[in-house]
Amino acid sequence: QNRQPIIAIDGPAGAGKSTVARQVAAKLGLLYLDSGAMYRALTWLVLQLGISFEDQCAIAELASQSEFQLVPEVDPESPQRVWINDQEVTQAIRSIEVTSQVSAIAAQPAVRKALVQKQQIFGQKGGLVAEGRDIGTQVFPDADLKIFLTASVQERARRRQQDFEEQGQPHISLAQLEQDIAERDRKDSTRKIAPLQKAIDAIEVQTDGKDVAEVTAEIINYYHQRLSH
Ligand code: CDP
Numbered sequence: 001q002n003r004q005p006i007i008a009i010d011g012p013a014g015a016g017k018s019t020v021a022r023q024v025a026a027k028l029g030l031l032y033l034d035s036g037a038m039y040r041a042l043t044w045l046v047l048q049l050g051i052s053f054e055d056q057c058a059i060a061e062l063a064s065q066s067e068f069q070l071v072p073e074v075d076p077e078s079p080q081r082v083w084i085n086d087q088e089v090t091q092a093i094r095s096i097e098v099t100s101q102v103s104a105i106a107a108q109p110a111v112r113k114a115l116v117q118k119q120q121i122f123g124q125k126g127g128l129v130a131e132g133r134d135i136g137t138q139v140f141p142d143a144d145l146k147i148f149l150t151a152s153v154q155e156r157a158r159r160r161q162q163d164f165e166e167q168g169q170p171h172i173s174l175a176q177l178e179q180d181i182a183e184r185d186r187k188d189s190t191r192k193i194a195p196l197q198k199a200i201d202a203i204e205v206q207t208d209g210k211d212v213a214e215v216t217a218e219i220i221n222y223y224h225q226r227l228s229h
């Protein structure tokens, strides 16, 4: 078994998966895979093309035929750039519309099959930190380290509000953000296929009151502990 290590980070919306996974990857010299960006990009394309969400065949076809490009910026503080079929969608996939619809697309079995396969190809040689909802349970069940990142809904809503503020986006109340996050958690956790779930061998990292650097250090610690065994 000579493949490079794989670290799986799963958890609910706003737990810090993207931010922390990027930092862990940069510090350990590993690639970073944001699986959520793929579900978001596909959702954006479905909306753009005006395909009905009922038309699962057309969406599945689109999922398997589309080319997804996730390109990290040199600076690990900066989010990656995302393309689908040569259209840049970095900003567009973070819209309120995509955010509110993505869970419905992500619940379609054929969509998951197509995207999981692409993620597994991406990780064939290992050497990556992958984050999402089903990385430790479905995509890379043999990952060397599995982290389940959590935080209270209140904390996650506060983080989102701060993100929006920093990006100069219109103000959304905490109550509204809490409701949106709780609703997406509910959809992602109760779907029939590959629901958001802590893998039995995952380490749960509770992040309320911890900053990004602390959480990153904690995960890197677990990683070194694992490697020394
Ligand atoms: O960043 P945030 O937590 O808001 O969401 P994301 O990681 O970008 O994922 C967006 C949506 O994609 C989630 O709410 C899930 O519905 C879906 N997703 C999934 O089903 N499986 C994954 N491995 C990653 C994301």
Ligand code: CDP
Pocket: 011, 012, 013, 014, 015, 016, 017, 018, 019, 020, 159, 160, 163, 207, 210, 211, 212, 215
């Ligand atoms: O990917 P996910 O939806 O799980 O979270 P994210 O998109 O990384 O957003 C998390 C936000 O909370 C970012 O603005 C982070 O700077 C901030 N944050 C964090 O990620 N981890 C902490 N321990 C504290 C704050």
